[in-house]
Amino acid sequence: MKHIAPTFRLTSFHCPHCGVLAEQTWSSHGINCSYIQKQPNGNNVVSTYPLEDTLTAKCKHCNLFSLWHKEKMVYPLTGNVELANPDLPDDIKNDYNEAKDIVNISPRGSAALLRLAIQKLCIHLGEEGKNINEDIASLVKKGLPKTMQQALDSVRVIGNNAVHPGNIDLNDKIEIAYALFGFVNVICEVLISQPKKIQEFYEKNIPEGAKNGIEKRDK
Structure with missing residues (x-):
């Protein structure tokens, strides 16, 4: 399923809290800011004022809110990004x-x-992990699909530019940073999730005799 990022006034998107594609109810009702004023007599007085250009979107699946100010989501901060592919190894998922x-x-x-x-x-896929460029080249020699090579190199090059002077300023093009998360998930889906699903089906549903015949055929 395509990830639909939270977008201002969109009636449904993947919730930044629960991750489910769900209908969102937009409202500006009751969004106030409170502050405390200290009076000359020492008493504290609580005052409120309405926040301008501010809306909430309530998820119909989990009933939690996202907060939007001047058409940008300000809470939760991580909501523009899809959840990690569950098949990512734990240490990689932590980085994600x-x-x-x-x-x-x-x-x-x-x-x-x-x-x-x-x-x-790349290490998980059997490479040495010493030089990411060489690891990708090795995977290409082993038959890595071109689209996966492009996805890996996109994350590699943009990640390099993030820490070294380069031609890409992510502060001005944050949507590029968002896209990299999707690339990591697609890489995992093609290189880990799909082979895992196929192998599980094969092991569960193909008779042993047929498996033996296939092994002899392919020797």
């Missing part, structure tokens, strides 16, 4: 989630973490 937590504050730091994530993913 850390990148997700900081992307709206530091898109460059987020891109650098995702570069680290795919370097670890």
Whole structure:
């Protein structure tokens, strides 16, 4: 399923809290800011005023709110990014989630973490992990699809540019940082999730005799 990022006034998107594609109810009712004023007599007086250009979107699945100010989501901060593919190895998933937590504050730091994530993913796929460029080249020689090579190199190059002077300023193009999360998930889906699903089906449903015949055929 395509990830639909939270977008201002969109009637349904993937909830930044529960991750479910759900209908969103928009409202500006009751959004106030409170502050305390200290009086000359020492008493504290609580005052409120309505927040302008501010809306909430309530998820119909989990009933939690996202907060939007001047058409940008300000809470939760990580909501523009899809959840990690559950088949990502735990250490890589931790890097993904850390990148997700900081992307709206530091898109460059987020891109650098995702570069680290795919370097670890190359190790998971059987490469040495010493040089990510060489690891990708090795995977290509082993038959890595071109689209996966492009996805890996996109994360690698943009992640490199995030920590070294380059031609891409992620602070001005945060949507590029958002896209990298989708690339990491697609890479995992094609190189880990799909082979896993096929192998599980094969092991469960193909008779042993047929498996033996296939093994002899392919020797």
